[in-house]
Amino acid sequence: MRQPAQPEPGASPSIWSRLSTITDYFAWPLRTSHYLELVNPLWTTHKMQARVVKVWDETKDARTLTLRPGLNWRGHRAGQHVRVGIPANGKHYTRTYTISSPPEREDDCFTITVKAIDKGTISHHIVRNIKVGDYLPIGLPQGDFYLPDAQPIQPLFITAGSGITPAFSMINSLIAQGRLPDTCHIHYAPHEFDVVLGKELKAMDRYNDRYHLNLIYSREGDDPSGNRFSKAQLDALCPDWKDRDVYACGPPSLLEAIEQCMEEAGCSRQLHVERFRAPFTEIPDDAVGxxxxxxxxxxxxxxxxxxxxxxxxxxxxxxxxxxxxxxxxxxxxxxxxxxxxxxxxxxxxxxxxxxxxxxxxxxxxxxxxxxx
Ligand code: FES
Incomplete structure (x- = not known):
């Protein structure tokens, strides 16, 4: 099993970086890396790129891209995100996506899973137009939404929509390391066919005794409002939730409801939240643009x-x-x-x-x- 790569502060320069220091004299005014880019864009060291090696449609509006990063990529921690440059309509855009694969993948690739959002020109572009063989600029993995190194914890994941991605990476990482603790997962999606990574989640539930998946379809049934997150629902699905570390990712309304529930129970310190959008405050009624x-x-x-x-x-x-x-x-x-x-x-x-x-x-x- 491959262990997640960790940055090594103070590590001595690689043979490659020593060699390129010498060859850079001959490449001036460019650098060796600029010439290598012509041979293989993933060999460059002056910028970071990834090659799309697979595209996979998860649902009608969500797609997983498998990306092979270049030489200067360092491994991520499960739950972290990465900036991805997207060329579209003659312009260059940047978006941030959670890495949905665990760091333990054997092939040195990682995946991002993108859901086309309402009026989201770039997410629609990714879901429809990005193809195998494209090169995309990427950043280094970032973010502090990840599991602690120290065990034991008993996690409860509460996710909705594309908020599944960091949880999916974390749970798969724990499985790959053979140290999955008793894990409860509540995931919300409008309908069964909307569940991003749904097939994989069900397989994880089937093959891992310690992983307990609860899928809630928030727009199905006679009274869909009863399918929304509530303390009563939480008590029913995960009776020992107050003893667990809660990792939540989803739309602002869900996160607010979870925060309120945890606060009222005096459990706020056990709650870890990942947001895809900054929480905006209410602005005064008389505010003007x-x-x-x-x-x-x-x-x-x-x-x-x-x-x-x-x-x-x-x-x-x-x-x-x-x-x-x-x-x-x-x-x-x-x-x-x-x-x-x-x-x-x-x-x-x-x-x-x-x-x-x-x-x-x-x-x-x-x-x-x-x-x-
Ligand atoms: S785009 Fe990151 S702080 Fe504004």
């Missing part, structure tokens, strides 16, 4: 009080730098030249010229100008 000027691009557009400036820029035809789109990576940072913006997570208004603005989680709070 304004005219947004992107100074460097010489573009102007109207931005309302709750639309992130990154989206305003993209809808105006720009392609500003971005990564996670949820306030974590700071790739979207720019400077406020004048006017007011609001941080949608905290409600705080920034109006000091020179302030750093994260365009993915800030909206116009009146007219404003950004150095973008």
């Amino acid at each position: 304004g005219r947004v000027r992107f100074a460097q691009s010489d573009v102007e557009a109207d931005g309302d009080s709750d639309t992130p400036l990154l989206k305003v820029a993209e809808e105006a035809g720009m392609n500003p730098p971005h990564g996670c789109r949820m306030g974590i990576c700071h790739t979207c940072n720019t400077t406020l030249v004048s006017g007011c913006v609001r941080d949608l997570r905290t409600g705080e208004v920034l109006n000091e010229a020179g302030s750093i603005v994260q365009t993915c989680i800030c909206a116009a709070a009146g007219d404003c100008e950004l150095d973008l």
